[in-house]
Amino acid sequence: MYSIICCSVNPDEVASLKSNVADTIGMPFEFIAFDNRESHYGLCKVYNICAEKAKYDFLCFVHEDVRFLTKDWGKLMAEQLRQEGCGVIGFAGSILKLKRLTGWNTCGKDLRANYVQYMRGGAHPRCVNPEKRSFSPVVTLDGLCLLARRSVWKEMRFDEVTFPGFHCYDIDFSLAVACHYTNYVCHTVLVEHYSQGSFSRSWLQGLEALHEKWQNCLPIAAKPLTDREMERYDRLGEGYFIKFLWQKGCFDVCGFHDALRYFYRYPFTFTAWMLFPKYLKYRLRYRHKFP
Numbered sequence: 001m002y003s004i005i006c007c008s009v010n011p012d013e014v015a016s017l018k019s020n021v022a023d024t025i026g027m028p029f030e031f032i033a034f035d036n037r038e039s040h041y042g043l044c045k046v047y048n049i050c051a052e053k054a055k056y057d058f059l060c061f062v063h064e065d066v067r068f069l070t071k072d073w074g075k076l077m078a079e080q081l082r083q084e085g086c087g088v089i090g091f092a093g094s095i096l097k098l099k100r101l102t103g104w105n106t107c108g109k110d111l112r113a114n115y116v117q118y119m120r121g122g123a124h125p126r127c128v129n130p131e132k133r134s135f136s137p138v139v140t141l142d143g144l145c146l147l148a149r150r151s152v153w154k155e156m157r158f159d160e161v162t163f164p165g166f167h168c169y170d171i172d173f174s175l176a177v178a179c180h181y182t183n184y185v186c187h188t189v190l191v192e193h194y195s196q197g198s199f200s201r202s203w204l205q206g207l208e209a210l211h212e213k214w215q216n217c218l219p220i221a222a223k224p225l226t227d228r229e230m231e232r233y234d235r236l237g238e239g240y241f242i243k244f245l246w247q248k249g250c251f252d253v254c255g256f257h258d259a260l261r262y263f264y265r266y267p268f269t270f271t272a273w274m275l276f277p278k279y280l281k282y283r284l285r286y287r288h289k290f291p
Helices: 011-024 043-053 073-082 151-156 169-178 201-213 225-249 256-266 271-284
Strands: 001-009 029-034 058-062 066-068 087-088 092-094 111-119 122-128 136-139 145-147 183-186 191-192
Touching: 001 043, 011 029, 011 066, 029 043, 043 058, 043 073, 043 169, 058 151, 058 225, 073 087, 073 183, 087 151, 087 169, 087 271, 092 136, 092 183, 111 136, 111 183, 136 169, 145 151, 169 183, 169 201, 225 271, 256 271
Parallel strands: 001 029, 001 058, 087 183, 111 191
Antiparallel strands: 058 145, 066 191, 087 145, 092 111, 111 122, 136 183
């Protein structure tokens, strides 16, 4: 049985989620919605408060703008959650967390995913499963939906001190669990996600706090990687992060000079050459914001 935990600021959204869960889960559940409109607590605090109240063994921490598309998803995931070595299960994650500054996804090559993202007025399926598994082992997970046994959460509670807001709690929690268990991306259940997340100065500060906390443990990988593979991921991860910051309009954090430095170090790579048109593309997209 499941305890569905949700931090809410929109009563209509959370009611829709509860109805969706009732229609699709296929198992008994309780629904714990924390109305955060007045409290303004960070997600770590909300999730810990709600997990303390939870009655059931399987915890599902989910954003209110997520919907489950697969019938009987509770039954499909319960078998995996019962496995002794199972840590956290999500729907988007990475097989690697580098020492350098990156989000939960290092460079795209490390991505494992099974969800539909709504953005720019349309639905964009993200189904990445190169090994064709039902559950792909990963290190980090995106927080759109995280499932774990209550006993796993008790061992590695969400870190309210380091992450008092709404950013990087998911990477931190999944990293902590990955040190003792195996995390997975689920490919047998499909979900849809209606928001793209917020990437601001506070997000970057959260990322910096994450790397400071984990600097002596990184890199961490879900499978053995050679030195050459690690070097390639590191190079691609740097270029990917530069492009990602531009894509989110963070030109005050990362500018054209960062692309030049990357090009000087890796002049014969496709990524280095592609940074220049990407910079122009995203500058034009945000031209109203940065005249």
